[in-house]
Every structure is written in structure tokens, then in C-alpha cells.
Amino acid sequence: MSTIAIPALPAGRTLTLGIRRIGYEVKAYFRQGDAVFFGFLFPIVMLTIFSVAFSEGDFGTTADGTVVTAADYYLPAMLAAGVLLSGLQNMALDIAAEKGDGTLKRLAGSPLPVISYFIGKIGQVLVSGVVQAALLLTLAALAFRVELPSDPDRWATFAWVFLLGIATSAILGIGLSSIPRSAKSANAVIIPIVLVLQFISGVYLQFSALPEWLQNVASVFPLKWMAQGMRAAFLPEEYRMLEAGEVWNLGGVAIALIVWLVVGLVLARVTFRWIRKDG
Amino acid sequence: MTTTDDLAVSVRGLRKQYGEFTAVDGVDFEIARGETFALLGPNGAGKSTTIEILEGYRDRSGGEVRVLGVDPQRGNLAWKARLGIVLQDSGESGNVTVREQLTHFAAFYPNPRPIDELIAAVGLEAKAGTLIRKLSGGQRRRVDVALGMVGRPELLFLDEPTTGFDPQARRQFWEVIRGLKSEGTSILLTTHYLDEAAQLSDRVGIIAGGRLVDIGTVDEVGGADARVPVVRWREHGVAREQRTTEPARLVAELSARLGEPEGLEVIRPSLEDIYLRLIGAQDAAPSEEKELTA
Numbered sequence: 183m184s185t186i187a188i189p190a191l192p193a194g195r196t197l198t199l200g201i202r203r204i205g206y207e208v209k210a211y212f213r214q215g216d217a218v219f220f221g222f223l224f225p226i227v228m229l230t231i232f233s234v235a236f237s238e239g240d241f242g243t244t245a246d247g248t249v250v251t252a253a254d255y256y257l258p259a260m261l262a263a264g265v266l267l268s269g270l271q272n273m274a275l276d277i278a279a280e281k282g283d284g285t286l287k288r289l290a291g292s293p294l295p296v297i298s299y300f301i302g303k304i305g306q307v308l309v310s311g312v313v314q315a316a317l318l319l320t321l322a323a324l325a326f327r328v329e330l331p332s333d334p335d336r337w338a339t340f341a342w343v344f345l346l347g348i349a350t351s352a353i354l355g356i357g358l359s360s361i362p363r364s365a366k367s368a369n370a371v372i373i374p375i376v377l378v379l380q381f382i383s384g385v386y387l388q389f390s391a392l393p394e395w396l397q398n399v400a401s402v403f404p405l406k407w408m409a410q411g412m413r414a415a416f417l418p419e420e421y422r423m424l425e426a427g428e429v430w431n432l433g434g435v436a437i438a439l440i441v442w443l444v445v446g447l448v449l450a451r452v453t454f455r456w457i458r459k460d461g
Numbered sequence: 462m463t464t465t466d467d468l469a470v471s472v473r474g475l476r477k478q479y480g481e482f483t484a485v486d487g488v489d490f491e492i493a494r495g496e497t498f499a500l501l502g503p504n505g506a507g508k509s510t511t512i513e514i515l516e517g518y519r520d521r522s523g524g525e526v527r528v529l530g531v532d533p534q535r536g537n538l539a540w541k542a543r544l545g546i547v548l549q550d551s552g553e554s555g556n557v558t559v560r561e562q563l564t565h566f567a568a569f570y571p572n573p574r575p576i577d578e579l580i581a582a583v584g585l586e587a588k589a590g591t592l593i594r595k596l597s598g599g600q601r602r603r604v605d606v607a608l609g610m611v612g613r614p615e616l617l618f619l620d621e622p623t624t625g626f627d628p629q630a631r632r633q634f635w636e637v638i639r640g641l642k643s644e645g646t647s648i649l650l651t652t653h654y655l656d657e658a659a660q661l662s663d664r665v666g667i668i669a670g671g672r673l674v675d676i677g678t679v680d681e682v683g684g685a686d687a688r689v690p691v692v693r694w695r696e697h698g699v700a701r702e703q704r705t706t707e708p709a710r711l712v713a714e715l716s717a718r719l720g721e722p723e724g725l726e727v728i729r730p731s732l733e734d735i736y737l738r739l740i741g742a743q744d745a746a747p748s749e750e751k752e753l754t755a
Contacts, residue, residue, distance in 0.1 A: 291517070
């Protein structure tokens, strides 16, 4: 018997397989009940609770007499929280679980390119994130009578903050997935990080009401910038007076998110392995 | 002597060290193209470590390994496309159906098997539309086997493939493996079931304490000595037994002396007897080696 010629794998398969992975991942994601609730519906539940609980609260009135309601005020915050949950939390827990249950080991033994796997994961995060944001906006508009912006510039701001935010969150999620030693410890490692970030970054608590040192701490992390970008898209223009330096600072939002995106890429590149060899 | 091209697997002086612990200690074997080779041994003997080194999951500490002519530590995607791997255990969340899973994995390979044919081969026609997490353990195992076969591998690794199968499912599985063999697939199998090794494999290697204690065809392994039949009978109520290369002559003598001997049996050692004897010899080895099999 002579050597069997090794068939070359078709070019471009990384991308086509990546696209197939997106369909596969989205299907599997929406079929698992618990993750869908905690990651996906959580911001929607929280928006409902805050809008109802603080319906008598005072969130200010604009110069032209428009009253800002709890729902108005919390919509951008919950959109930002959704980006972090759909991206970072969902991704980190999902990959840690797949490491634990043998999914990654099976893929490691198959000719699936790692990049295709990541395309699938990021695509799944993007799809679930878009559906989540659409549900949040619909709920806010229909149930809580939030007046959505009519200015296309504001929607453009929302779009880039959302896309950059979700990419950064997803990539950071890949990087963080390597930290927990097991799937069981992943919840204990990842959820506190996400929870603390939400409290200090202006998601649940009004950012401008936090002590300055805490605002400075939060400014190191990406969630504060996502929330700020979302406020710029949805709150009345005058509300920028409450921000640091009395500006929305969208340039700062873009820079902070890009820096974290790069940090995430490096972290993912350095730490991600299909399996822990000799672990 | 065969050349490398004729070999699916070649392993020379393979060693794997975990700190002070030597899991695999100088193992040599070869698997020819089209051959089915079984690695037998107790738990912790080094079977899975060896197979995972060949699959590229673990790096070796020493020795030479070639799998389809490639060093597994340098195996690329094109190399992986020529392998089929059935791991020892899988516990994926299984939120896709059998058909979805097989169709998805088929897309990874340049020349996959038709999905319906594959589903029929592993006997899962009735479960094709069922979510994998709703399958029984044995049915999930069949999905694993189907995933190992989907890319028409040149070399298939089967690590304890039939654990949890009922006897009928095991026989069905053997038929599937025989089908792959007749297509020319090379197979490396590890198993606890000696009858499975005897049914499927051309040769077996017996591994204990990280060392290959014997290797050969199912008829040869353990040596001719190990196959000497044993004659058992009862004489004046006392159980007697004698190993002899001429059992017929002994029985004739007994018959002449005792008439019809009580409880007469002529036993040829089974593969299991030979295996247990080889493993037992290893257990009786010095205590430091005994630790390794623990």
C-alpha cells in the first residue's frame, strides 16, 4: 500500500463552518431553559421591576416640561446590562460548561477550526443580544410608554455602542472562561464580577450619585462606558449635565471599549485552549 | 519489516510522566493499515493515556509516535479530518437532535458519510429527531460512535465504546465495526470486555502498570504455555486437576482406571484466563510497580 494523499481541506471553510456554527449555537442556546432565563430575560425582568417599583420616584423633568419616568431612566441602564450579560456572562459560563462536559474535547478532536467555533459563539451572542434589546425596547415603548428617540443620530449612537459593547463583552467572556478551574466554580467566579460591575457602573444605582472614588474605580471597567453610551442615546440631551465633565464623552466610550476589546483579544489568544492538556 | 506508509500507528518507547508518577513506561506497538488492534488492561494501566497521546490530546514525555505518518503533537486540521475519535465519556448538554448533531459534524469533513446511512448503521432511526439529552446512556454512546464514523476516518479510535450497552446492542455494534473493517478502516480499540477484543481484533496488546506485558494475535497472546489445557475430575470425592498437552491421553487413562470419572472437564484457557494471569503476574511484581496500577 502506498501513502494515501492527504486531501486538502477546502479553502474558506473557516468562515462557512463559522456560519454553520452560529445556527447550531443559536438553536442550542434557546433550547436550554435556565441560561435563557438568567442571561437573556434578566434585564427585561429588572426593567419591569424598576419601572413598577419606582413609578412614583422623581427622575427629573426637562426644561420643556417632559417628565422622565423610571422606565425612561432605567431603559439605557438595562440595555447596557443586557449587553454585558449576553456577552460576557453568557459566553464565559457557556465556554466553561463546554470545557467541563466534554464538548470542547470532542471539537478538539475534530477538524473544526477554533476560529469557526468563536464565530459561532460570537454570532450566537449577537443574535441573542439583538433579540434581547428588541424585547427591551418593545416592552419599554408599549408597556411603560417610554418615548423612543426619533433622531437617527441617537439610533446610530445606540447601534455602535451596542455592537462595540457586545463584541468587547463577548471577547472578554472568552478570556474569562479560562479562569474558573471547573464548570462548577464558573458561576462563583463570573457572576460576582458581573454583579459588582452592575452596581458600581450606573446600572442599578444612579452613577452621578456614587462617591467620586467609586466612579473612578468603575471608569476602569467597560460597563460604565456602555451605560454612559446608552444614556447618550436615550436620555434627554440636558441629562449630560449629570455626567462627568457635563458631557456624554462618546469619544471616551469608544476608546474605553476598544481598549477592553484589545485586552480581551490578547487574553483570549493567550488563555484559550480546547482542553487543558495533562490537566 | 513494514515501512511507515503501511502503518496506521507506530509507537516506540512511549513514556508519559506526571511528576513522579509514570503512567506509561516504554510502550512499543504498531498497527498496520486495515488492522484492528485492541489494548487491554485494568483501570489505571495506561490505556487511556496511551490512546489520548495518539489522538493528540496529551503530549508525551518521551518516545516516538506516528499516527497516519504524523506526530500527533503536530497534527493539523487536515490530519484530524482523517481520524475518528470515540472518547471514553461524553456529557454534552445535548440540546440538539441526533440528526442535527450528525449533520453538523458531517460538515466538518471533506467526504462525510450520508446521514441516513449512519443513523441506520447505529440503529437510531427511531430516535433521529430526539434531543440528545433525552436519550439513554447506551443511545448516547451510539451517537458518539456515529460521530466517530461520520468523516469516513482512515483510523478510528474507540475508547471503551460499549460500556453501558446491553448484549444485543453490543452485538449490533460489533457488526458496525466489522463493516468499517471490511471498508479498510484501521481501528484502535480499548475495552474491558475480553470477548469483544476476541470478536473484533486481529491483535491485542495487554498493558499493565504502564507497560505492555504481551502483544500478539488473540490465539497467540500469553504464549503457547498459557494455552495448555487443564483436565479436572473428582476422585474419591476429592477435586483433582492436571495441566497437560495431551488431554485425550489423560482422559483415556482416567477412564481405564476409574471408569466414568466424576465431574470430568477439559478446559482450554480462554482469553480472559490468559489475560487475568498476565495481569496477575504484573500485580505480583515489586511494590513500586504495583502502585502504578492502583
